[in-house]
Amino acid sequence: MQTIHRLLLASSTLLAGGCAALSDVTPTGPDSYMATAHSNDVNARVDEQKAKVMQSATEFCHRGDASVQIIRLDASAPPPGRPPSAQLDFRCKVM
Numbered sequence: 001m002q003t004i005h006r007l008l009l010a011s012s013t014l015l016a017g018g019c020a021a022l023s024d025v026t027p028t029g030p031d032s033y034m035a036t037a038h039s040n041d042v043n044a045r046v047d048e049q050k051a052k053v054m055q056s057a058t059e060f061c062h063r064g065d066a067s068v069q070i071i072r073l074d075a076s077a078p079p080p081g082r083p084p085s086a087q088l089d090f091r092c093k094v095m
Contacts, residue, residue, distance in 0.1 A: 024036055024056070025057065025060045028089065031091055031092070032071065032089065032090070032091050033057070033060065033089070033090055033091070033092070034087060034088065034089050034090075035053040035056040035088045036053065036085065036087050037049040037050075037052035037056070037085060039083040039085065040083055041083055042081055042082065042083050044084050046075050046077050046084040046086065047075075048084070049075060049084045049086035050073070050075040050086045052086065053075070053086045054068070056088075057090050060092070061092035064092055064094075065094065065095060066092035066093055067092070067093050067095055068090050068091075068092065068093075069090060069092070069093040070088065070089075070090050071089040071090055071091060072087075072088070072089040073086070073087070074086065074087045074088075075087070
């Protein structure tokens with residue numbers, strides 16, 4: 001019975017996370033990075049994805065006492081029926 005409860009808890013956690021947006025920061029070259037956010041929800045807003053990449057970049061840069069210097073931000077509205085996403089290319093500028 002304990003095993004069933006654990007499986008139910010684990011699966012409900014995964015299902016709840018299925019609606020969440022994925023966000024990541026990846027190095028793209030010397031001193032440059034890319035943050036991405038992809039929603040799984042077609043009803044999500046592009047502005048939410050833009051805010052998520054900005055938040056990810058800000059948190060990443062603040063770890064090194066730096067601020068975000070935007071290189072390029074791509075957060076355009078997707079075609080109908082497709083979930084929104086955003087991509088931010090940035091550098092961390094020492095304050």
